[in-house]
Amino acid sequence: MIRGWLAEGIIMVQKTPYYSYVVGELPKGCQYCVRGEKLVLFVTGVCPRNCFYCPLSPWRRKDVVYANERPVRSEKDIIEEAKIQDARGAGITGGDPLARLSRTVEYIRLLKEEFGKKFHIHLYTTGILASEEALEKLYDAGLDEIRFHPDLFQPNSKFFEREIENMKKAFDFGWDVGGEVPAVPGFEDRIKWFASLLDKLGAKFLNINELEFSETNLRALLDRGYKPVSDESSAIKGSLEMGLKVLEWGEKNTSLNYHLCTAKLKDAVQLRNRLKRMAKNVARPYMEITEDGTLRFGIAEYDDLEELYEFLVEEAEVPREWLYINWEKKRIEMPVEVAEELADAIEGDVKFYIVEEYPTWDRIEVERIPL
Numbered sequence: 198m199i200r201g202w203l204a205e206g207i208i209m210v211q212k213t214p215y216y217s218y219v220v221g222e223l224p225k226g227c228q229y230c231v232r233g234e235k236l237v238l239f240v241t242g243v244c245p246r247n248c249f250y251c252p253l254s255p256w257r258r259k260d261v262v263y264a265n266e267r268p269v270r271s272e273k274d275i276i277e278e279a280k281i282q283d284a285r286g287a288g289i290t291g292g293d294p295l296a297r298l299s300r301t302v303e304y305i306r307l308l309k310e311e312f313g314k315k316f317h318i319h320l321y322t323t324g325i326l327a328s329e330e331a332l333e334k335l336y337d338a339g340l341d342e343i344r345f346h347p348d349l350f351q352p353n354s355k356f357f358e359r360e361i362e363n364m365k366k367a368f369d370f371g372w373d374v375g376g377e378v379p380a381v382p383g384f385e386d387r388i389k390w391f392a393s394l395l396d397k398l399g400a401k402f403l404n405i406n407e408l409e410f411s412e413t414n415l416r417a418l419l420d421r422g423y424k425p426v427s428d429e430s431s432a433i434k435g436s437l438e439m440g441l442k443v444l445e446w447g448e449k450n451t452s453l454n455y456h457l458c459t460a461k462l463k464d465a466v467q468l469r470n471r472l473k474r475m476a477k478n479v480a481r482p483y484m485e486i487t488e489d490g491t492l493r494f495g496i497a498e499y500d501d502l503e504e505l506y507e508f509l510v511e512e513a514e515v516p517r518e519w520l521y522i523n524w525e526k527k528r529i530e531m532p533v534e535v536a537e538e539l540a541d542a543i544e545g546d547v548k549f550y551i552v553e554e555y556p557t558w559d560r561i562e563v564e565r566i567p568l
């Protein structure tokens with residue numbers, strides 16, 4: 198076992214190979230997630246709470262459904278996305294998925310039916326809507342793991358007590374119960390209190406997220422005196438350090454498993470691994486898959502794509518199988534080497550580039566190099 202050093206001396210907090218910290222074992226849902234095997238199923242943006250650190254954009258705070266980046270119009274979209282990712286499980290998120298309980302239950306059933314019992318499903322909830330009846334429906338549908346995020350950081354919360362009472366009922370079922378909260382600096386004692394309660398109730402884990410800003414919550418966080426770690430990171434100063442203190446304390450005072458999930462894990466490990474899995478299934482023969490899981494290929498842009506295509510085939514003698522007309526993006530796609538050669542050889546209004554794109558539904562372009 199690797200031992201980490203903190204100011205107070207030797208502790209049993211281990212640094213994982215994916216930039217996070219763990220005490221004991223990693224929650225099952227996280228084990229799939231770090232390998233990029235979890236489909237992110239956003240079942241609704243509706244949520245009864247209004248956390249000041251809520252990262253959701255206004256267009257996600259509505260009753261919308263997404264499977265990863267793909268808008269969901271029918272159940273077929275969910276299955277297709279899970280297949281492209283070669284997903285081994287799903288994380289059901291929102292909003293509060295319990296605000297649309299029957300939809301959530303239906304999706305759990307759908308995924309279990311399509312991919313089998315072993316397909317691991319975990320769900321995030323505030324707990325405010327987790328009545329015994331709701332929990333029973335989720336359990337019967339096959340939910341494997343439930344994570345509670347009570348309103349710990351809002352003094353005089355009107356939700357908190359009910360959320361905790363509801364959470365207690367979740368221990369009557371045969372699934373893994375855990376807590377998941379952000380490490381909001383200044384609230385170390387509240388998180389320790391929550392950890393002690395989870396420990397007493399026999400929970401499996403507490404997952405703590407390094408606090409991050411988004412375009413939506415930045416103002417609220419700055420107003421409360423929180424600051425980003427640096428220009429390059431979305432993490433908030435002091436959050437990681439506070440999370441580590443909780444883990445160190447928890448290791449000594451509880452028998453709970455802890456995971457401190459960092460902004461870097463989400464960006465550099467989880468997303469990258471998911472992209473790599475997706476790239477393998479969506480790359481066309483002329484595309485290279487980069488180390489980061491993005492797709493790299495050459496493109497030619499010109500007003501009349503049909504004319505350009507004929508010219509490339511007839512005059513420049515490029516084999517047809519190396520060319521693909523992308524009508525939607527108004528360009529002809531090809532291997533990088535072909536684009537480089539053509540750019541040198543052809544004069545006129547045709548523009549050649551090397552592009553790098555995410556293999557996701559929205560195909561975000563991350564780089565464009567003119568040739």
Ligand SMILES: C[S@@+](CC[C@H](N)C(=O)[O-])C[C@H]1O[C@@H](n2cnc3c(N)ncnc32)[C@H](O)[C@@H]1O
Binds near residue numbers: 244292377407409
């Ligand atoms: C993205 S939320 C999704 C489910 C639900 N909306 C919730 O907040 O519980 C999943 C987890 O993200 C964490 N979280 C919420 N806001 C965060 C933020 N600004 N930075 C980092 N983690 C955050 C919470 O710990 C929450 O359990």
Ligand code: SF4
Binds near residue numbers: 293
């Ligand atoms: S519980 Fe989640 S979705 Fe709801 S307000 Fe808080 S952070 Fe946002």
